[in-house]
Structures are given as C-alpha cells and as structure tokens.
Amino acid sequence: MSDHEHHHHEEHAKRELSPLELRVRALEALLSEKGYIDPAALDVLIDAYQTKIGPRNGAQVVARAWTNDRFREWLLKDATAAIASMGFAGRQGEHMVAVENTAHLHNMVVCTLCSCYPWSVLGLPPTWYKSAPYRAKAVKDPRGVLKEFGVDLPESTQIRIWDSTAEVRYLVIPLRPAGTENLGEKELANLVTRDSMIGTGLPKTAP
Amino acid sequence: MSYHSHADLGGQDVREPILQEPEGEYFHAPWEARVMAMVVAMGPTGMSNIDLNRSVRETLPDYRDLTYYQIWFAALEKLAARHGISSDSPPPPKQVLHAGDVMARIMRGFPASRPATQAARFAVGDRVRTVAVQPDHHTRLPAYARGKTGVIERVHGVHVFPDTNARGLGESPQWLYTVAFEAKELWSDAAGAPRSVVSVDAFEPYLESRD
Numbered sequence: 001m002s003d004h005e006h007h008h009h010e011e012h013a014k015r016e017l018s019p020l021e022l023r024v025r026a027l028e029a030l031l032s033e034k035g036y037i038d039p040a041a042l043d044v045l046i047d048a049y050q051t052k053i054g055p056r057n058g059a060q061v062v063a064r065a066w067t068n069d070r071f072r073e074w075l076l077k078d079a080t081a082a083i084a085s086m087g088f089a090g091r092q093g094e095h096m097v098a099v100e101n102t103a104h105l106h107n108m109v110v111c112t113l114c115s116c117y118p119w120s121v122l123g124l125p126p127t128w129y130k131s132a133p134y135r136a137k138a139v140k141d142p143r144g145v146l147k148e149f150g151v152d153l154p155e156s157t158q159i160r161i162w163d164s165t166a167e168v169r170y171l172v173i174p175l176r177p178a179g180t181e182n183l184g185e186k187e188l189a190n191l192v193t194r195d196s197m198i199g200t201g202l203p204k205t206a207p
Numbered sequence: 208m209s210y211h212s213h214a215d216l217g218g219q220d221v222r223e224p225i226l227q228e229p230e231g232e233y234f235h236a237p238w239e240a241r242v243m244a245m246v247v248a249m250g251p252t253g254m255s256n257i258d259l260n261r262s263v264r265e266t267l268p269d270y271r272d273l274t275y276y277q278i279w280f281a282a283l284e285k286l287a288a289r290h291g292i293s294s295d296s297p298p299p300p301k302q303v304l305h306a307g308d309v310m311a312r313i314m315r316g317f318p319a320s321r322p323a324t325q326a327a328r329f330a331v332g333d334r335v336r337t338v339a340v341q342p343d344h345h346t347r348l349p350a351y352a353r354g355k356t357g358v359i360e361r362v363h364g365v366h367v368f369p370d371t372n373a374r375g376l377g378e379s380p381q382w383l384y385t386v387a388f389e390a391k392e393l394w395s396d397a398a399g400a401p402r403s404v405v406s407v408d409a410f411e412p413y414l415e416s417r418d
Contacts, residue, residue: 112217
C-alpha cells in the first residue's frame with residue numbers, strides 16, 4: 001500500500017465510506033497493483049487542475065486580445081497557436097477556436113452530447129455545464145438560459161451557439177467593458193469571468 | 208436499433224433549473240478528484256480511447272440518474288472489467304503516466320487531427336444537408352441536427368472519426384466542418400431563440416450536398 005493510500009485511510013477512518021467511495025478506492029488499488037496507474041501521478045494531476053490549469057488562463061488570453069490588436073487577430077485566425085504562445089496548450093485544448101462577441105453578436109458554447117470544454121484555458125468544467133438542464137436548453141432556448149444566468153441581451157442581438165460535437169474547443173472573447181481604457185492587461189484579466197468565456201455571463205464592470 | 212445513447216440531450220424537454228457554481232469549485236468530494244485523475248491517467252495505457260469512453264458512458268442505462276463523475280467512474284469500471292484488468296494476466300499497458308511526466312503529457316495533449324489523404328468535399332459557404340438516419344452505434348451528430356439544412360462555416364481539417372474509433376474499427380480520419388443552422392430550421396417552436404444560429408462540428412460522412 002502506498003503512502004498515499006495510507007493517508008486516505010487515516011483521513012476517512014472517522015466515518016464509514018460510502019459504497020461508491022469504496023468502489024473508487026478498490027479500482028484505484030487494482031489499476032495501481034496491475035501497473036496501469038501511478039497513484040503519485042494522480043496527485044500531480046489533481047493539483048494541476050486545482051491550482052495551475054483553470055479559467056485564469058483564459059482570462060489572460062482575453063485580456064491580451066483586448067489590449068493587443070495583433071494578438072487579437074492571431075487569436076481569431078489561429079487560436080491554438082496564439083494561446084500556446086502564452087504557455088497554455090495540450091489536453092482538451094488541442095484544436096482551439098476563439099469566437100468574439102460584438103455589439104450585435106453574442107456567442108455561447110455548449111456540448112449537448114457530453115462535456116467537451118476547453119480545459120487548457122478554462123480548466124475543468126463546472127457541474128452545470130455537464131448537466132442535463134444546460135445541455136438541453138442551450139441550443140433551443142439560449143435567451144432563457146441567459147436569463148437564468150442573469151444576462152438580458154437586447155432583442156436585436158444575434159445569439160450564436162457553438163455545440164462542441166467533435167474535438168474542436170471554443171473560447172468566447174467577451175466584449176471589453178466600457179470605461180476600462182486605462183486598465184492594463186492584468187487588471188483587465190480580473191474582470192474576465194469563467195462564465196463570460198463560456199458565453200453564459202458577461203465580464204465584471206470597471207472597478 | 209440496439210444502440211441507444213442517453214446523452215443526446217440537445218433540445219430535450221428538461222425543466223430543472225441550471226444550478227450555478229462559483230469559479231474554482233472543481234470537486235464536491237475527494238473521490239471525484241481521484242476519478243478525474245484516474246480517467247486522465249488511463250489515457251496513455253491504451254485500454255480505451257476517447258470515443259470508446261464516450262460510447263460506454265452514454266450507453267449506461269442509468270446515465271440520467273448519475274452525476275458526471277459517477278458516469279465517468281461507472282464507465283471506467285466497466286472498461287476495466289471488459290479489458291480483464293483483474294485477471295491474472297491482463298494485457299500490458301502501452302504506456303504508464305508517471306508523476307514526473309504529467310505536466311509534459313498534459314501540454315502535449317492528444318491531437319485528433321490527421322494528415323489529409325484526399326481533398327475536402329465541401330468549402331466554406333456550401334449548403335449541406337445532414338443525414339437523417341440515426342446509425343446503430345456511437346456517433347457525434349446530435350438528433351436535433353439530423354436531416355437539417357445548414358451552411359459550412361469553417362473547415363477544420365481531417366480528424367479521427369468517432370463512429371469507427373469508438374467501435375475499435377480504426378481512426379478512418381474524415382474532414383471536419385462547422386455547420387451553422389438557423390434556429391428556425393432546427394426548431395418549430397423555438398420561442399426562446401429568435402435571431403439565433405446554432406452550429407455543430409460535423410464529419411464529412413454526416414453531410415450531403417444541398418446545391
């Protein structure tokens with residue numbers, strides 16, 4: 001038994017494990033014993049997706065697009081390369097497309113068939129993104145979905161929904177909030193929310 | 208039809224509210240994190256592939272009653288059993304992900320693009336109709352977009368074809384397109400969708416010329 005498993009056993013010794021927790025533990029032990037997984041690699045993976053790979057990556061990409069026209073054009077033309085130039089690449093971001101909101105167009109991303117999401121720039125998807133209500137409604141009633149998120153767009157705004165049905169992953173570049181002309185990239189990134197990069201929200205307003 | 212996906216949810220009548228979640232809330236129990244990491248770590252072992260994973264998940268009979276990490280786990284358990292992992296001599300893993308290689312492996316990713324061996328049949332601006340028949344296996348054309356007319360908006364190159372890859376029939380790479388549909392083409396009762404356009408990413412075999 002690895003140190004890791006010891007640690008877990010102590011952690012949970014105080015209460016009974018649920019049948020599901022027992023099954024998860026049993027499968028991890030089996031895959032490890034048979035030489036398929038290295039439990040220490042699981043710890044590194046969990047840490048990476050909790051502390052290194054998340055929506056702050058995407059926020060930096062958006063802030064750069066807002067402040068640097070050449071980068072913005074590159075991002076719209078070849079998002080995978082432009083994003084990689086900032087150090088964000090790889091798993092579930094191998095084929096990136098950036099789509100830009102304008103005064104007349106609002107983009108929203110969904111995966112109706114499963115949970116496809118641009119991990120390299122947004123990290124792991126929130127539970128609602130993977131759940132039936134969002135997946136069912138986003139393609140048919142986008143305005144209703146936006147209302148649930150507290151976003152009310154003018155009737156004249158066209159809504160564009162991207163259903164990620166293959167291995168292409170979409171990042172929404174939201175509209176830069178008014179009154180932010182004097183802010184730098186770093187301050188702008190703080191205004192960019194996860195939901196604004198999925199298209200279910202808008203960036204925070206100027207401080 | 209013997210194949211049934213429980214995951215094809217686009218446009219279905221689901222009334223429950225969308226339960227919002229703060230940024231940075233990734234796991235709701237320690238076991239969810241272990242499941243995420245196990246699924247990712249099993250990638251390089253060759254036990255499965257992304258399309259087979261999706262196929263096993265979407266055909267779980269209790270799919271709609273499970274949370275997403277429960278779905279991931281149930282499918283992983285099923286694949287491991289099918290692969291004979293608990294037998295005395297399971298097939299050896301192709302590659303094992305070690306702790307020191309994790310970040311490099313994440314950064315390399317698993318590109319689905321493949322070299323083109325023939326020209327693309329469609330170009331940006333072409334009108335196309337999606338095939339109407341639901342095949343009796345894993346596929347990635349959602350039901351709401353079957354038998355519908357749309358326009359090619361982007362050409363993404365040649366990618367692994369999930370319909371064969373999920374069945375162990377090889378990658379048989381196909382041209383991949385973004386096809387955009389007017390909401391009124393998709394829904395007869397699209398009350399919430401005035402002035403909206405929906406696109407799917409569709410492989411060439413899903414499309415027929417409409418010109």
